[in-house]
Amino acid sequence: MHERQLTRIDSVRKQLDEMLKQCEDKETSRNGYVHLYGVGQACALIALHRGHDRKYAELAEIAGMLHDYSTYKDGTRENHAEKSSIEAERILRSIPQFTPEEISIVCQAISKHSDKEQVHTEFDEILKDADDMQHWLRNPVEEYFFQKERAQKVAREFGLMREQGKW
Numbered sequence: 395m396h397e398r399q400l401t402r403i404d405s406v407r408k409q410l411d412e413m414l415k416q417c418e419d420k421e422t423s424r425n426g427y428v429h430l431y432g433v434g435q436a437c438a439l440i441a442l443h444r445g446h447d448r449k450y451a452e453l454a455e456i457a458g459m460l461h462d463y464s465t466y467k468d469g470t471r472e473n474h475a476e477k478s479s480i481e482a483e484r485i486l487r488s489i490p491q492f493t494p495e496e497i498s499i500v501c502q503a504i505s506k507h508s509d510k511e512q513v514h515t516e517f518d519e520i521l522k523d524a525d526d527m528q529h530w531l532r533n534p535v536e537e538y539f540f541q542k543e544r545a546q547k548v549a550r551e552f553g554l555m556r557e558q559g560k561w
């Protein structure tokens with residue numbers, strides 16, 4: 395029987411929740427909890443599905459949790475990828491268990507996540523795919539998100555809706 399562990403994700407979660415609790419608009423913080431943790435879980439799922447180990451999935455999950463941090467902190471989308479990567483660097487540096495290399499992998503993915511048209515590293519791509527996957531799965535019937543190229547790609551990759559033959 396394994397005991398519950400307090401891990402690095404819990405340290406990140408603590409700081410993320412601190413910020414989300416401070417949002418004046420409760421709807422904004424609700425959206426933040428749903429989207430950031432949703433993308434985090436989608437990142438872990440995609441990373442594991444693509445054959446990576448659990449430690450890699452942990453880093454991917456953290457990238458997802460922090461990827462839009464500044465959007466919820468300032469209520470603006472302007473330069474949010476770059477700004478969120480700076481916030482992520484500050485947060486991860488404050489947690490002694492992260493190596494500089496891990497911090498740079500996570501922060502690079504966050505800073506590039508808005509470039510959905512381009513293909514970057516394998517790790518960067520997990521975050522971009524997870525972002526579109528979460529938007530789609532939040533409401534499976536909404537065409538707007540389902541029709542996005544990355545949502546279609548992920549649906550195919552996971553073998554979803556095979557029997558309906560519609561992607």
Ligand SMILES: [Fe+2]
Nearest residue numbers: 433461462525
């Ligand atoms: Fe996002």
